[in-house]
Amino acid sequence: MLRHIVCAGLTALVLAVLPAPAAGQAPPLDGAVAVTTGSLRHDSPAFQEEAALDWHCLQAAYPRLRRMEADGQGRLWLHLADGQRVLYAAGQPAPPPRHPHGPEWDVDVRSSMRQLYVPDPERPPTPAGQSPGRRRSYALLQALYGSTARETASRVRRVSFFRQTLLLEESAARALQRVEARLAPLVAARPALRRYLKQSGGFVWRAIAGEQRLSPHAFGIALDLSPRLAPYWRWSALRPHPLQASYPTEIVTAFEAEGFIWGGKWHEYDIMHFEYRPELLCKSRLLLRRQQEAGATPASGPAPSPRP
Structure with missing residues (x-):
């Protein structure tokens, strides 16, 4: 439910949504998104609603974000507690990428969240251009996790996953422990799942294979x-790959419930890949909940666990 509030001459939008805070799903808003007219048409109700929903999920996912604010040039910025700011939107959203790699995959925050990531059990088709979450705001990643190998390494810790040790950023590490708690009884009941759970690396400062952009692994x-079971798109001529449909939903569902997206839902598939992007799961679940309440679409995915 959306309601408009007039405050200090600005139109603010507050999104009243889920009452209970949860991982990958935002708690009730503490404040409002201030929007002003400009080249972005901040006065557009559609833009206000999109910005409010994105801010709701970004602030819940990343508590270091403090406010969203417009400048005098029609741009909208995210401000962090340490004084950094990251561009949310500077104009129309980035157009769909024309190539499977390159600079067009590094976008502003609005564009990185614009393509809806649909949780399991749904597995939408993945035609060219359908890769929700593969476009990233590197400015946001660097502000949150560091822009150098030394900075990012200072924010990771060791975490155990089914008796295997890897390095992840602190929030992602805690989320992975909750994933294991969800999966443990399922693996006990169905031991065949264990073959899909052999970890092959978390934090490592490197570029995406075949590209110059940093991998999300570089941010932990x-x-x-x-990887021997779950291939990367560059390793196979199959489009789509059969595992995009048959990969165990129990695993995908457990990861999504704790804020991880799965690379099997991309056209440029990375079936082995799970990436901590709780803002995307928050947004998709809120939109799906709204559609369910309108009688259009059933809710997808399990209830996320309470945030620590």
């Missing part, structure tokens, strides 16, 4: 599982 927010 991604891990790979069982």
